[in-house]
Amino acid sequence: MITRTVRASDYPEVIAVINAWWGGRNMADMLPKLFFVHFQNTSFIVEEKGQILAFLIGFVSQTNTNEGYIHFVGVHPDHRKKGMAKCLYETFFGKIKPLGCNTVRCVTSPVNKNSIMFHTNLGFQVEQGDSEVEGISVHTNYDGKGESRVLFVKKV
Amino acid sequence: MITRTVRASDYPEVIAVINAWWGGRNMADMLPKLFFVHFQNTSFIVEEKGQILAFLIGFVSQTNTNEGYIHFVGVHPDHRKKGMAKCLYETFFGKIKPLGCNTVRCVTSPVNKNSIMFHTNLGFQVEQGDSEVEGISVHTNYDGKGESRVLFVKKV
Numbered sequence: 001m002i003t004r005t006v007r008a009s010d011y012p013e014v015i016a017v018i019n020a021w022w023g024g025r026n027m028a029d030m031l032p033k034l035f036f037v038h039f040q041n042t043s044f045i046v047e048e049k050g051q052i053l054a055f056l057i058g059f060v061s062q063t064n065t066n067e068g069y070i071h072f073v074g075v076h077p078d079h080r081k082k083g084m085a086k087c088l089y090e091t092f093f094g095k096i097k098p099l100g101c102n103t104v105r106c107v108t109s110p111v112n113k114n115s116i117m118f119h120t121n122l123g124f125q126v127e128q129g130d131s132e133v134e135g136i137s138v139h140t141n142y143d144g145k146g147e148s149r150v151l152f153v154k155k156v
Numbered sequence: 157m158i159t160r161t162v163r164a165s166d167y168p169e170v171i172a173v174i175n176a177w178w179g180g181r182n183m184a185d186m187l188p189k190l191f192f193v194h195f196q197n198t199s200f201i202v203e204e205k206g207q208i209l210a211f212l213i214g215f216v217s218q219t220n221t222n223e224g225y226i227h228f229v230g231v232h233p234d235h236r237k238k239g240m241a242k243c244l245y246e247t248f249f250g251k252i253k254p255l256g257c258n259t260v261r262c263v264t265s266p267v268n269k270n271s272i273m274f275h276t277n278l279g280f281q282v283e284q285g286d287s288e289v290e291g292i293s294v295h296t297n298y299d300g301k302g303e304s305r306v307l308f309v310k311k312v
Contacts, residue, residue, distance in 0.1 A: 012300075061193070069194055107189075144171040
């Protein structure tokens, strides 16, 4: 099993499975190929015997150059609870710190309880929003009408 | 009428109209708020009397740091054919050249004939793909299965 930076050629394999990995949610539109083309140095793949088991898509904010942003992380359903996502986050932190970053942000949906628990366990703080969903502070309509989000931030 | 860099606070106004500006196509999922948060220095708004008339979302590739990428450009339907999109592209070129860029890329759908004509008129070249749609070279399944795209490139 190896961890390496992404290549544009990884995209077809990932985009073909992404909705299934998210339990049938339509996620593909949120992951155009541009992320596999233009953010290769801060995006990573875990693979074994040529099969992609997990991936992380991240970049350095061009507005706030001391911030990294993690856009997407996915783990093959048969390979969860093995620490791959945590390992990918740590790989990302290790990559962006020498680039001058001391902060990482990410955004998730209030329905994604696994994601909320994962980020909390990893030491991310929830940024105070304007409403609450099941005890978690959310930013209402963050990604458009009806698209409320939980915002996470962590110092690295 | 002024042109300025985008702010995160522009997002609700843009995301509320984007599908209508694209003639009812569902475009909103492709424009999460992150683009208005993390790429402010290379993304622009045209506004008049506080109303957004046009916008461009672009960034510098972090893989190929000599390349700019334009992700999204929209013009209010009542304000088309006034040169706003061209002006926004030129603003983007002017911004990224001092950042070390000499190339600009963008991607569009084969169905978007206006976009293909616009980029061709602006001096973009179509990158050779693996198939053709109505005489235009396309990259089959570029953004996932069934999502073929026309790729443009221009030296600036």
